Amino acid sequence: MPSMYDVYRGHRGEYDRLVHAEDHERHLPEFLRSIVDWRGKTVLEGGLGTGRVTELFIDSARRVFGCDREAHMLEAARGRLARCADKLELRVADNFALPVLAEKADVFIEGWSWGHAVVDGPGPIEPIADALFTQVRKNLVPGGFVVLIETLGTNALSPAAPHPRLAEFYQILQSRYGLRQAAISTDYRFASPAEATEVLGFFFGKAMEEAVRANGTAIVPEWTGVWCGPLPA
Numbered sequence: 001m002p003s004m005y006d007v008y009r010g011h012r013g014e015y016d017r018l019v020h021a022e023d024h025e026r027h028l029p030e031f032l033r034s035i036v037d038w039r040g041k042t043v044l045e046g047g048l049g050t051g052r053v054t055e056l057f058i059d060s061a062r063r064v065f066g067c068d069r070e071a072h073m074l075e076a077a078r079g080r081l082a083r084c085a086d087k088l089e090l091r092v093a094d095n096f097a098l099p100v101l102a103e104k105a106d107v108f109i110e111g112w113s114w115g116h117a118v119v120d121g122p123g124p125i126e127p128i129a130d131a132l133f134t135q136v137r138k139n140l141v142p143g144g145f146v147v148l149i150e151t152l153g154t155n156a157l158s159p160a161a162p163h164p165r166l167a168e169f170y171q172i173l174q175s176r177y178g179l180r181q182a183a184i185s186t187d188y189r190f191a192s193p194a195e196a197t198e199v200l201g202f203f204f205g206k207a208m209e210e211a212v213r214a215n216g217t218a219i220v221p222e223w224t225g226v227w228c229g230p231l232p233a
């Protein structure tokens, strides 16, 4: 079974099977529309992956700069977002070393990407958060808006940070960066219980595979946290 990082380096097709099944009730797009008027905005996205978050706002945005560490993932995003190629610029870049953009962005967004650096460390979490926000600050207009999307649990009955380091990070987003948090239900719906077991097991590993198999259903609960607000000076 590959690690998540192996998936990002070489299994974007399997990754997309996972995200295509997620949020079958479409709560996230509705929420993103409620917090940002995307029309005419210049947006910087980190850890863009195959572009499933980008797809939710790019039609309204004026310009989108998207980064990810893996060219393999960006290749899929290029195909998915081809209809907007004229306003999209994709670059291979780490969340800790974003390029300096020629034009500052109105909004920074990332989905399920910063959390990797937090969980995998090493060391205290506050410096990790500060290093990530430094990359955002250098590219955002003063008072620019930040939207961070991270997990609040897979196959869990209620929303909660699934790792102690994430719990601390989420607290820092609120107390140090003044972002407000919302918890959204973004459940998966697969074609069958067998597909749920296979796809979630491939990405999250053996323990998740066993837990989803034991559920025996094609719908698997997923909780998503969104932290958002203007970036403090």
Ligand SMILES: C[S@@+](CC[C@H](N)C(=O)[O-])C[C@H]1O[C@@H](n2cnc3c(N)ncnc32)[C@H](O)[C@@H]1O
Residues within 6 Å of the ligand: 008, 019, 046, 047, 048, 049, 050, 051, 052, 053, 067, 068, 069, 070, 073, 093, 094, 095, 096, 110, 111, 112, 113, 116, 117
């Ligand atoms: C769970 S995927 C999320 C992708 C996309 N945002 C989405 O919602 O489907 C995590 C993504 O973050 C990228 N990533 C992980 N660590 C990164 C880092 N330090 N810098 C840039 N990208 C990173 C991975 O390559 C992967 O594409």
